[in-house]
Amino acid sequence: MQVHDLxxxxxxxxxxxxxxxxxxxxxxxVAISPCFLRIRQAAFSxxxxxxxxxxxxxxxVMLARTQTKEEYGMFVLSYSIFIFFTSLHNxxxxxxxxxxxxxxxxxxxxxxxxxxxxxxxxxxxxxTGSLLLVxxxxxxxAPDLLSRSLVGLGLxxxxxxxxxxxxxAFYLExxxxxxAGVSLTYFVTVALALWFAVRAHFWMAFRFS
Numbered sequence: 001m002q003v004h005d006l007x008x009x010x011x012x013x014x015x016x017x018x019x020x021x022x023x024x025x026x027x028x029x030v031a032i033s034p035c036f037l038r039i040r041q042a043a044f045s046x047x048x049x050x051x052x053x054x055x056x057x058x059x060x061v062m063l064a065r066t067q068t069k070e071e072y073g074m075f076v077l078s079y080s081i082f083i084f085f086t087s088l089h090n091x092x093x094x095x096x097x098x099x100x101x102x103x104x105x106x107x108x109x110x111x112x113x114x115x116x117x118x119x120x121x122x123x124x125x126x127x128t129g130s131l132l133l134v135x136x137x138x139x140x141x142a143p144d145l146l147s148r149s150l151v152g153l154g155l156x157x158x159x160x161x162x163x164x165x166x167x168x169a170f171y172l173e174x175x176x177x178x179x180a181g182v183s184l185t186y187f188v189t190v191a192l193a194l195w196f197a198v199r200a201h202f203w204m205a206f207r208f209s
Contacts, residue, residue, distance in 0.1 A: 044176035048167065051183035055190040062194045071147070078149035082157065085127055089161050093120050094168050101172050113169060120165045124158025131157060 063075050097116045105112040131154030138146040163182055170179040 041174070041176045044180045045171075048176060048180040048183045051180065051187040052167075055183070055187040058187075059190055059194060062198065066198060071149075074147035075149040078147065078153045081150075082153055082160070085157060086161065086164065089120075089123060089164070093123060093161075093165060097165075098168060098172060109173070117165070117169075120162060121158075124161050127161070128154055128158045 060079075064072055067075065093116060097112070101109060101112055101116070131150065135146055135151050135154055138150075163186060167179040167182050170176065170182070
């Protein structure tokens, strides 16, 4: 009788376990497939690149349509300087951070991120200070060589390089959605700045016409 009671008790426990499994929400059994995660990451990566490049393309088109040839030429020269700085930034900050962050320092990612973030800030401050010093020298000794594009580059180069570094950091952590968010912020900022600049330009032209 005791053996029979134990077996019947075990049978009832199994039935209760099966009933509890059936009562659980079906959503808890659904797992996101690795294929869906890869597609999602790829979609955010494409959106990130499209928004980042789209912001720059939008700025080029709007400036080409609203500025004089001389002013647009100075913008192109300043943009070429920025491309040179991004190449140096990529070689000195982004590539080492990507290689060592995913390799040698993968167990100390947060510490290595803080180190590279400080290095990125130092590089941005040095470039900002250097460009603004050049603009100051131009204003003293060669005012004809000073342009608003160069001053704008001096004021924003640190922010732009920090945005590029932040996007790479998010990719290293597998968070392409956050990288796309940074590019979306950049695109919206550029679009709004261009809209306000064009409205102000038309308003000034109408006022003094």
